[in-house]
Amino acid sequence: MEYNVNTMPPINIVTIDYKQYLSVSEISSIEHEVSIMETREAAGIEALRIVQEQRGWVSDESLYAIADLLNMPEAELEGVATFYNLIYRQEVGQFVIHLCDSIACHLTGYQQIYQAINTHLGIGYGQTTGDKKFTFLSNVCLGGCDKAPTMIIGKQHYQQLTPENVIDILNDLASQESEHD
């Protein structure tokens, strides 16, 4: 029963000073949100959104930095971050596909849409394409049951999807980006 030194927790105490980590504009936007809230920690969700807008997702370091700035326990902030499905706690691609897998979409051909995206991009739920363009996630009810199946990418709501038009949408988005380049 020798205790192995390698399995021992290393002395690795991470402390993040928000001033070192967050940008000046991030800090000022967050402080603005704080100023209109009753308590500092109430700005948690807005702070996560602000940082995600800048960095694409919320890393552990970002989380600790925001917790430090808002003077709140990181466990509490993590609770907020993981509750909302539009806050990403893992690195995501440029476009995040939220495909609705609720009952109305299931009735109107969700399975085929999933298959089409899956074959076209070669990724399943929770995965990101190699070129970091697309991340594929499921979503419970986007509220478009009358126009199912539906999905949301960025701020755009796509409805009445077919296996064909969904590929067009993805191709459009992919090329849109390359035009920018």
Place this chain on the structure above:
Amino acid sequence: MDDKNISAAQKVTVYIDNIAYQVSKENNLLAGVLSQKLNLPYFCWHPSMGSVGACRQCAVTQYQDENDTRGRLVMACMTSVSDGMRISLQDKDSAKFREQVIGAMMTNHPHDCPVCAEGGECHLQDMTVMTGHSVRDYQGTKRTFNNQYLGELVGHEMNRCITCYRCTRFYNDYAGGKDFGVYGSKNQVYFGRQKDGTLASEFSGNLVEVCPTGVFTNKVFSAHYTRKWDLQSAPSVCAHCSVGCNTSIGERYGSVRRVMNRYNYDLNGYFLCDRGRYGIGFVNSAQRIKKAQGINQTSPEKLTRLDVSRALAHFRDKRFIGIGSARASLEANFYLKQIVGEDNFSAGYNRQQMAVAKEYQQLLSDNFIDDKMLSLREIEQCDFILLVGEDLTKTSPRIALALRQACRNSGIEKAASMGVASWQDSAVRTISGKRNSPFFAMQPMATKLDELTEQCLLLAPDDIEQVMLALTTVLCLTDNEKSNYFHQEEWQAFTFEQQSFINKVISALATAKKPLIVTGDSLLSAKILLATNKLMACLKNQATPSKVNLVVLPSASNSIGLLSLIDEKSISSEQVLAKVSTKTVAGLICLEQELTVYTNEQLTLLREHAEVIIVLDHSESRVSQLADIVLPAAAISEGNGHFVNYQGRIQRFSQVHAAALPILDSWKWLSYIEKALDFSISNQATLQRKKAKPKENLAELHDYFSENFTLWPTLKDEQLEQKFVARMTKRASGRTSQSANFSVHEAKVVEDKDQHYRFSMEGNKPNAVKNMPFTWAPGWNSNQSINHHQVEIQGQLSHYSDDVYVSFNFTRESDKNVAVNDDTLAAVITDLTAKKTLTYFPQGCLFQGEWQSALTAEFQLLAHSLEKNPTLYLSTEFVESQGWEPGQWLNVSADNKSCFAQLKCNNELPQYLVYGNINDFVDHKSGLSIKLTEVSEADVIQYQKNRQTHYQHLKVIQQNTLKQLKISDQHIPIRFVAGGLDDA
């Protein structure tokens, strides 16, 4: 009595299944139903934490009137009680609903009861059986989670979670934890830390009892496991601080397995601190003394009285000094004092501590002759707190938890004004927001309670005294006199913060309905106790609207018992040394005393001069290593006796299992010594004592005491009724074959000489007496069965009888003229700034703060945890003056020791005040002058490497201890498969 009258007046009639019941109006319907001992399943509700309506399990059908046959479903925990209310538990609709709720929970709950440490005392199992959900309908896959490492004390198995939210409601809401949260949503909700690591709360162990199933389990218990029904238990009292929380200790095959909370209405209620729950590990540690030393054993079986007499024959009729201890029982200390005589009795206190003890006695006799000090339950009802000089979360954690609840009273009152009952937990917390009852604190180090205070001053003990005195002065002044005083130099000498602190305290005190002042002796400052006494005297003369309550907390489980034995003749450790050096006495009898007051040099001196040192203790200490004769004493789980808690409440702890001979109760050894030494020469010579005969049990000992000594308090014992309560459950397995590998004949059960409980499964039910060995009720296997043994939910126990208190009447003739020696007062650190020396005050340490529990292997690991660095907090001003940076490492040297610590700044600190959490200096409670020097990076790397090596060493000790325990289990043919449970 008052409580009972009030609640009787507030009872209303509720018809449950057409039978009328009297139910308290103050609580919700679920509590009302359970108070009638009816079975209604629940999960998220907790008597101490109120209702949130999260689990939907306690649904009942409510009817409009007697003609209503349909009714509607309501959640009992979210429904208030009204007169004439009609509900049904037995109707098909609500019964089906409750069964289906369990069914839904079971879709994700694993089928792992046989390997789950909760099995056999699982609230979820009980509730599932209660609802009749006996067949699994769901065939699909279950959601799975990764578990976290939550430290050495609490195991984590998230797959078992039924999402009742009790854990976070206890850990975060009730106990103020910061490192625990709820993550995710929908069917993927996770309870745990943000990342792996030791839970930081001092109350994390309560998760084990709060969790209705096996998500959080007692890791130490799981590692050396026994089912609850196989444990032999006895009622005990926590030996690790002065609160006197009631515990139930469980044993199997001769080794102690765990400690569980034992409900006490006045004290601990439903919760313990981690020191109380896990500190029991010391009884299994390698440091235990199991053999007598320095005595020739003639009989092969045991050490006899005659052996002791022979060994001590040479010292017959000689004088001895007896050093008692605050961790030994009242009986043992009292006996020792009678044996050696009052002028040879020492409490093991030095001059400074004796001065503190005197002031302490004065404070008690001035304030508590007629009144009792507040119990924990009463502390929770206070609405103003002034905390003076204590780091309570580390010294008396359960009191700190009570103060947290007291702080909520302001919010609860606000909610009440809006018509929201106090049991509506979520609503009350939303209404309260960050509102706290006024709470003021001053002490030399930052504490966890500071976050609740309106204002907190970090001050050296002498400055605390000054603020207390000024507070007293201002309180006594009329408005006119005040404005004069505020212009005087004396007042101007205080900083602005101190002045506003005093003013805020006074104005908050004026409106408080139940104000409370809490102090203690942990800074070893007689001056603070004196100042508190002056303040109390002033408050008594004031026409304040409400009586101000005082709670004083000593350090150890029997400090007050020991204090009650200290009189003007008791000698200090310095006098002990003098007496020994001048050969006035032959030697020393050290009763469970490790003599931390002595430096190594003093101890060597003691050793050289004393002819004989006799040590009675349960574990090896620096003193036992020097002793000529060591007698193995029973630890808390092996002996009987009484402890006196901070209130003076005398509480009994009972033997859990028979100790392996020659281990005996200290008081039994003392009765051997008494006979052997024949102290006819002692001060007690005038007493016509009966010929000392052996005392077989506490009853005989108490008879002997009360016949011979007037000072012995009369303890009325409930067990006089001789109920013979069984220590084992009705289903203890393998009893008849436990020792079949030695003999196939069923052995006679060990006889309990104290005739209270039986080492057997035969005897009265556990709930036949006030002090229940364990708690169980039909259909209720978990600790939540306590509902069935209370008069009403969260009320007094059904078999309650009043406790006995020691008298605080310490006023003695000679005392009136004896002022506390100025000399001893000066020993306390005086004005830091004038001296310009950095003075260090240790933050309390839950795991090292008490000698016995600190021997526990897990506590050693936690105290030397690698998850945090030793830290030193200095004033920003001082750090800047030295050109240092926060985060930098420094060498701290004092008292011939030196160690490393990481520097941090605290703006609130006076310039020369320093505090921190350095292990080596944890004992220097009254301040320590330190020197700081810079260190090189290479030194720090080496230091961290040494820490790692040391941690590894401690880990090996922990594993070896466990290995030893499992080896000794091998003597028993029936055992669990080696390796224990997978939660371990």
